[in-house]
Amino acid sequence: GQNGPHKLEKSHYSKFRHVFGKAATKENCYDGVPITRSVQDNSFCAINPRFLAVITECAGGGAFLVLSVHHTGKVDPQQPRVSGHKGNVLDIKWNPFNDCCIASCSEDATVKVWEIPPHGVYKNITIPWKELQGHSRRVGLIEWHPTANNILFSTAYDYQIMIWNLDCPEPVIKNPVRTISHHPDVVLSLSFNTDGSLLATTCKDRKVRLMESRSGTLLRESNFKTHRASKVLILGNTKMLLTSGTSRYNDRQIALWDQDDLSAPLLEDNLDGSSGVIFPFYDPDTHMLYLAGKGDGNIRYYEISTEKPYIHFLTEYRSQLPQKGLGVMPKRGLDVSSCEVFRFYKLVTIKSLIEPLSMIVPRRVSVTQKLQTPLYKEKQTSECSPVLMSLKPGSQIAESFSDMKAVGNSLENSLDTRRSQGRPGMLQLAYIQDQLEAKESKEDSSCKEDSSHTVDDRIQTHVTNGEDLTLCSPPRTENELRLKFHKQQEEIRRLRELLNHRDVRIKQLELEIKNIKNSQSQSSL
Numbered sequence: 001g002q003n004g005p006h007k008l009e010k011s012h013y014s015k016f017r018h019v020f021g022k023a024a025t026k027e028n029c030y031d032g033v034p035i036t037r038s039v040q041d042n043s044f045c046a047i048n049p050r051f052l053a054v055i056t057e058c059a060g061g062g063a064f065l066v067l068s069v070h071h072t073g074k075v076d077p078q079q080p081r082v083s084g085h086k087g088n089v090l091d092i093k094w095n096p097f098n099d100c101c102i103a104s105c106s107e108d109a110t111v112k113v114w115e116i117p118p119h120g121v122y123k124n125i126t127i128p129w130k131e132l133q134g135h136s137r138r139v140g141l142i143e144w145h146p147t148a149n150n151i152l153f154s155t156a157y158d159y160q161i162m163i164w165n166l167d168c169p170e171p172v173i174k175n176p177v178r179t180i181s182h183h184p185d186v187v188l189s190l191s192f193n194t195d196g197s198l199l200a201t202t203c204k205d206r207k208v209r210l211m212e213s214r215s216g217t218l219l220r221e222s223n224f225k226t227h228r229a230s231k232v233l234i235l236g237n238t239k240m241l242l243t244s245g246t247s248r249y250n251d252r253q254i255a256l257w258d259q260d261d262l263s264a265p266l267l268e269d270n271l272d273g274s275s276g277v278i279f280p281f282y283d284p285d286t287h288m289l290y291l292a293g294k295g296d297g298n299i300r301y302y303e304i305s306t307e308k309p310y311i312h313f314l315t316e317y318r319s320q321l322p323q324k325g326l327g328v329m330p331k332r333g334l335d336v337s338s339c340e341v342f343r344f345y346k347l348v349t350i351k352s353l354i355e356p357l358s359m360i361v362p363r364r365v366s367v368t369q370k371l372q373t374p375l376y377k378e379k380q381t382s383e384c385s386p387v388l389m390s391l392k393p394g395s396q397i398a399e400s401f402s403d404m405k406a407v408g409n410s411l412e413n414s415l416d417t418r419r420s421q422g423r424p425g426m427l428q429l430a431y432i433q434d435q436l437e438a439k440e441s442k443e444d445s446s447c448k449e450d451s452s453h454t455v456d457d458r459i460q461t462h463v464t465n466g467e468d469l470t471l472c473s474p475p476r477t478e479n480e481l482r483l484k485f486h487k488q489q490e491e492i493r494r495l496r497e498l499l500n501h502r503d504v505r506i507k508q509l510e511l512e513i514k515n516i517k518n519s520q521s522q523s524s525l
Contacts, residue, residue, distance in 0.1 A: 206249040
């Protein structure tokens with residue numbers, strides 16, 4: 001590997017070189033949020049397709065807000081909170097298997113797991129679903145296992161990493177299933193590989209460690225002196241790690257490592273002389289790496305390859321608003337019809353603002369047909385490959401796990417075989433035409449079916465979360481009224497999305513046909 005500072009290649013041809021950042025308009029931001037003043041180097045917020053959670057500043061104990069992702073605009077100062085901790089909340093993470101389950105850790109040395117009502121928080125929540133008592137000092141970081149349901153990792157200022165299994169009847173769990181004690185100081189970051197079999201860590205001793213997540217067995221650790229790592233990220237299935245930290249001269253620096261050899265990095269690159277920690281984010285679908293500095297307004301982005309020079313600088317998003325922390329929307333919550341490939345939520349403390357920031361691929365190089373993301377099993381007790389779902393507009397999420405598995409496997413197989421030839425990121429012409437024909441025949445049959453039902457029948461089938469809207473009793477209290485209103489809004493939004501996706505899908509398929517015809521005619525010249 002190369003040990004000196006490495007000038008990243010900028011002339012590399014990439015279909016993502018035109019990706020641009022698009023900040024949300026004022027009315028689509030979350031305004032008036034009392035963001036925590038904690039100095040931890042954490043993200044302080046967590047997002048899933050249903051909710052946004054953010055740690056807030058409050059007197060006496062610790063609390064965080066949970067808002068519907070659609071609840072943009074001015075946030076009510078009296079908005080109810082999740083407030084069961086006795087000390088400041090330091091980290092929060094949504095369960096990847098359950099959009100209504102969130103974990104939090106605190107200076108009170110506990111980890112608490114909360115069940116959020118499906119329609120949001122309308123009164124303060126103080127009683128957790130589970131309380132985890134094992135650490136002897138404040139708990140600074142938590143991370144859910146990516147493929148095993150209800151397995152949670154926590155690390156504290158007692159230098160221990162504890163693994164918790166929440167699949168037990170007790171509300172208070174005092175014994176973790178395993179404690180990992182390889183670190184002589186505070187653990188600064190945790191990162192899993194795609195299937196969750198490996199765990200990488202950075203520590204205040206500035207070493208990078210790689211271990212088996214199930215057994216806690218230490219596989220490798222770095223002893224490299226010139227790069228002091230603070231954050232680590234396993235880059236999907238590339239067998240590489242990326243760390244951000246500082247050089248011996250205190251410049252902000254990133255380093256890329258071979259997962260099987262941590263003796264020296266494959267490359268180091270000095271970024272600048274600023275002091276804020278660099279948060280790295282990786283998108284395995286586009287192979288794009290995003291670097292966002294705490295206190296910076298800009299976000300740099302790169303493309304990762306498994307061959308030298310490994311990292312290709314693309315460009316950077318610039319903004320005057322400094323970010324204290326950043327949350328990321330999971331892939332299944334993105335607007336693929338707008339060619340959105342990544343979405344940040346920037347915490348702007350000076351304005352008490354949370355600003356969504358979408359990374360967009362211009363339409364002519366859209367990868368919406370290619371994107372896939374893990375869709376996790378409902379019940380999983382051992383490591384396995386994540387189930388995949390298609391992000392093509394109009395595709396339906398399977399109702400049961402068996403359906404999900406079948407859909408995931410068939411999509412994976414059909415896309416992989418058809419994607420292997422032809423233009424990168426494009427589906428072959430024959431496949432797209434098949435899709436159009438299948439769609440047309442499906443629409444014909446659905447039209448015939450629809451004509452056999454009356455309007456009343458169709459109204460009866462509009463159900464929100466299993467509740468028939470036509471059979472609802474009128475609301476008796478203001479809270480009930482608000483609840484019904486939000487449910488109705490959610491249903492209207494969902495139906496609009498379904499309608500939009502039908503039109504967008506046809507347009508996208510037609511666009512892909514046109515692109516492939518153009519590329520075929522160019523290659524024949």
